[in-house]
Amino acid sequence: MPVCGLDFGTSNSALALPDGRVLPVSTGYSDPRLYRSVIFFPEDEREAYTGAPAISRYLDDPAGRFIQSVKSFLHSTSFRATQIHERTWLIEELAALLLRRVREAAAPHMGGAPERVVLGRPALFSSDPEADALAEQRLRRAAELAGFTHVQFLIEPIAAALSYEAQLTQDELVLVADFGAGTTDLTLMRLGPSRRGLPDRKMDVIGSTGVRIGGDRFDAEIMRHSLLPRFGAGSTYRVRGVSDKRLPVPQHVMAKLLSWHEMSFIRKKATQEVLELMLVSSDKPDEAKALYDLVMENLGYRLFRAIEAAKVRLSSEDETVLEFDEARIQLRERITRADFEAASEPLLQELRQVTEGLLERCAGAGEVDAVFLTGGSSQIPAVRRLYIERFGEGRVRTRDAFTSVAEGLGRASAAL
Template identity: 60%
Template structure:
């Protein structure tokens, strides 16, 4: 029995004892990516996919597969000679994870698989997304599969350290979503096979690490790729501003490939000939045509992480005709991402509104990468007081809880 946290950016596996397996060449985090090289029939996943992609980016690099689960518009994609459904694509990745698990002497015959508190606010879409993930797990060769909401899994990991019963708000910040759950935890509840009765309220919002990264891109890097520049659409015509649909696709690594479509490529060629900021359009061209989006967003993410402990950092990125040396202050980052904090606060207030009057939240457990963002922590400190905030390993709390939940989930069946 194992628990698997299939994440937007990273995937992890834990045993029933809560031990996190090091499944990617000694690393506990298995990057949720696939790479299909053009010159080879093999399919690579995790760190191997990243290394090959960075050495020679000729091929298809696929990430953030989880974010497409609620999307009914994403049905199939062409890879080499095959057309794969999203379920088949995710199954390719999960099969790679399963192979790594088996190499460590464990099986995928009984799996507790994490899922967000909400794939969608629409119950039908939410059920559709879960059904797709279940089908992917089955196609990957997993045996019995049970789902557990990720913030509840994080709560179970935190519960292992409690010496007394508490009412806890668990906030799990992923790359794609932030999920919140208010739950009764502690020694008296720990042995219960069904914990659904301990959940007081839960909710989620599409505020995650990816959107914090996008905020930096929009606030600080858009000008480097031609945002606001002008060009001549035809001889004798008035100059036009670069369409916002081009720059907006830079906000999501997944959407950058859409700029390579014929119509947009032709527009970039036109802008290269007549732009008032030709070096920026050259940078845009190379970013898209040389598939450099993943590397750029790795640099953005690294700068964001540094801003958690420093008030100022420099983002350096030199590739092809792209030359970026941009100073970013924490204050600038917080201004750029203020709308995300507002969305997160609104979600928190909505969840708390469903907690019975008079019931006190004893502690707040923050986990996930964005729990380190100072503005996120300040939000919860302002609402509950710094003394009630708790943290643990930001990236493995969920999977530890999924693993610990496995015996109870399968015993209950």
């Protein structure tokens, strides 16, 4: 009976075999090992597109519902379901659609679709125990709906640790920091050749914690500090029927712009009326037009792709220019690495506090031998520098930023 490890990520998902080999599950994508965790329901079709085809279909014609970051809503009691094409989709059904497509894509490489899975989960979906339990319950149900008959969970930083452990020739006490799109998880764990074959690794875990900081929040800081004024932040508009009364752009509208997948929640009649009022009465008419088109033409995904690309360039360059030209939006914003790091300082400070908090709770474990960083945001220079300053450059290590968790989950599935 085929078994696997599956990393269901906020941005990407990946599947690996018990030997740690990560399978190609996304033919035609830039990295075929990564399955984009996105769904697109076109307005004029009943078919649901997922992964890279969903992005291509959306870019051809954005009319419809584009859904990303399903994982980040699993803990939310306020998001139970959504209506699409007159059908109510539960959040676990949306997650199941993605898990099923990944499972089916792996089938040709495994002699059949896997039935047993070690599924990754964050150290904390939420600091609220009830919300955390709800998220795991929903993810388990999603995996069952996707066709898995046996589901076992493993905390994602532990999975990353097992990936790192495969290369060790001596035992180490390792701090693993796994930077996902939605969360950062940290685990302090004993790893090495003397422990590699143990069926149960619970005793090797000294401590684990998590925080809701990931790549999406770093993208949001670029939007907040560099781009929001281009969409009307700080502007005012005239209240309907009151010629001398002006109001600022509603804060809830500006807040939703910090996360592209939440922009669809403000495409409602009441908000549309405000945006239309701004078109005719804003003291910044060009910005009002840009805001209207961004929201009503569903351009958030494309804008945040440009933001993410700029962030990636700042990992190797001191400055970059973020360009975006769609509808009535024309952006050409110079962003320096120094600006980005200053905007990200609250996130970096929170990471410092979470890291120090874990180390204080595990003070009796001894000196940390190595720090293993994985996940997309581990490539941000300020993030890496945070750990180098704390532990020294010689102890900070990285491997494949995007598949380490999947590899470790695959290795853990050998026990099934």
